[in-house]
Amino acid sequence: MKYLDEYRDPKLARLVLDKIFESVSRPWSIMEICGGQTHSLVKNGILEILPKEITMIHGPGCPVCVTPINLIDKAILLAENANVILCSFGDMVRVPGSRKSLLQSKSEGSDIRIVYSPLEAVKLASQNPDKEVVFFAVGFETTAPTNALSVVQAAKMGLANYSILTSHVLVPPALNALLSDPESTIDGVLAAGHVCTVMGFKEYYPIAKKYKTPIVITGFEPVDLLQGILTTIEMLENQRFDVINEYGRVVEKEGNPHAMAIINEAFEVSDRKWRGVGNIDNSGYQLREKYQNYDADLKFAIKMNEVEENAECIAGSIMKGQKKPIDCIHFGKKCNPENPLGAPMVSSEGACAAYYHFSHSLFQNVS
């Protein structure tokens, strides 16, 4: 398959890996922002074959993992309302809230539907005029366009029984927060290619300059990731603190103007709390005033108290890059995909799930 197979070619990957070995002269720590990149690094055995000088730090780019626990509780409370159909992406339903997960709530009788697009939820609202349909709108910049579109579409259709429970987060403010942490050990960053496909990467230049940290826009296939690491290492070794796009087959500097226009139509930037990380100024989206009728938070006005995280789970330290999943004493024992103590063990982009599921190497059959 063009644009995919060539980026999975083991011989090409070996060539790039050899260049990494030639280029590195001292220890460097590189953070991959996105949980999809973490999964690809682990699944393809890349962590095991990098030079010992390179440490990959796994960032907070798992949208399900950073959704606050009290918002999950709120979604469950909404789903337990007999007049509500709650729609969610599949990843979200197994994430533990403080009492239970959406999946457990569904098994107890709540009407929770797994959808592949928020537009399916809009359709459900039009087919069920006597019910309130709520979409759990979770994600980074990547899912924001379709979530925004669902609200605009519902407004155009005059649907009064559709709303979204929003937990949208943004990468650049989070990166700023991570790099400004005095305890940060991040030398270079692999930025998430799909986020930049939507938003472009102009916002990264001042961050790279301010923190003297090279940022490389990187894709998700093994050769993409190795190339992203190589370019980061070459910049670090040459003390070059710039932004380079290594996902040029998909990403434009200006992003996707149509996607950004629909985001801007429905959403405005707001402060946002990240599970395990804390509050980050201007790091999320909320619906604009003209679409407030579609805001489930306002429509149902459910007040939630702050909820304590499970003290046994160190997901916050993992998402800040301070610890690895294998540093958690419960990894693979008390915490596993069947009985998760934290979101990173069940999300398809969670670092703990990546470590739990994958361990084989991409290079074992290459001579």
Ligand code: SF4
């Ligand atoms: S292994 Fe489980 S308990 Fe430990 S950090 Fe990961 S999700 Fe939390």
